[in-house]
Amino acid sequence: MCGIVGLYLKNPELESRIGELFKPMLIAMTERGPDSAGFAIYGDEVGDDWIKLTLRHPETDYDWEALATRLKTELLLELNWFQNASVAVFKVRGEEAALREWLAEEAPDVLILSVGQSIEILKEVGLPEKIADTFNLDGMQGSHIIGHTRMATESAVTMEGSHPFSTGMDLCLVHNGSLSNHNRLRENLKREGINFETENDSEVAAGYLTWRLKQGDSLKDALEHALEDLDGFFTFTIGTRDGFAVMRDPIACKPAVLAETDDYVAMASEYQALTTLPGIENARVWEPEPATFYVWERSSH
């Protein structure tokens, strides 16, 4: 099963309410995925030579302050940070590669959930409502947000196996379905320099898109290639810094509904998850076609 939901705002006036609009969407998909849940929110952008990392440590009382101090004193980095339940968001003036290397060496238990200018990924094992409350979803602001409720099939019920998956700057993917060629693809992508944290099939799809984008593909080109190279069942919702995409495989047995108004584009596995959105009664509601992708992008930075 699994449930996926996404909300991409066209009207910036709604950005202060995105969390509040999105929370009931995520909770509505509880029956499709009660094992774990998570979401990626885009907003609160950092400046051009800054990056933002969502970090997690298995111990809830981990000393993030100490980590921040070490980064400031040992790497002489400008940074600010805040904690949100089990994760901490670090905004750092520095390079991703150097930071990754330092963290792997000096704080190996710290897991990097996302890196980018805009993205934050928050996910945990448990019911969607609990996760939404833990991270204070309804107070969040942003331009677009993508969520997932998981009923695990291809790998264990763990935080690491929860969606969304991010394998590159500001890119994230949620998946309903199962891929059949993920082991081979993972090996190929590792040789191309893509890192994987889990044995999960959906992470491979995220890694594949990261690789295509690194090759210079536009999001649309990357999705075109994904339709050729990914084998299995999938409905994907994908977020980038400026974009939002939905794609279904040619068999299209995994459900998807899209709704669009002047204010937003919304995606869900089932229409039930869209019913709390403002103006949904008059929205254009349709089922995305098989083997077809739908992309919304704002003018890039």
Add this chain to the structure above:
Amino acid sequence: MKTIDLAESSIRELNQALHDQATECTEREWAVLNPRGQHNIACGLDQNLAVDIQGHAGYFCAGMNKKAHVVVHGNVGQGVAENMMSGTVRVKGDASQAAGATAHGGLLVIEGNAGARCGISMKGVDIVVKGSIGHMSCFMGQSGSLVVCGDAGDALGDSMYEVHIYVKGKVKSLGADCTEKEMRPEHIDELTELLNRAGVDEDPRSFKRYGSARELYNFKVDNADAY
């Protein structure tokens, strides 16, 4: 008319109230408010009722319908009117996949488009779609008719038996053993009657007919002694 608001009542309460009409019919006309995409709305009816659903419905809406006339003023999810036995189901918007799956009788009208696998394994139902239908429609269809005023997706009528398929628009591809057939006067008559019952204004002469070429293994009498 009796009105049930699904913002206040559960699906179970709605369906039980409708099922109770099977033994003694006290109310013929029903309105269902705020369906909000919930699943299993108006399933298993067994009485000559008129049920109006005011909004979008979820999966299996009007499934297993017998005798009742159900109208959905919106879209429906997967499996609308699945295994319908008799009566009519009319969808004013679009239907997701597997519309009318395995249905034995009655009439299903979809005024918008239907997704993939429309009429999969249909067993006697008549389905009329004003828009287009998705891939693998009428897969293993056994009996009944499927009328499509728009286009049909890939692999139409794959491994089908005796369904009469009529398509006005383009067929992206035919499935295994499905073939175009001659429109004879009796087919024009049949299609005219179907379009009339569905309330669809189209010229029956502008449709093409498709059916089984009866070339697959199971049609060969020589294979009978394998069992």
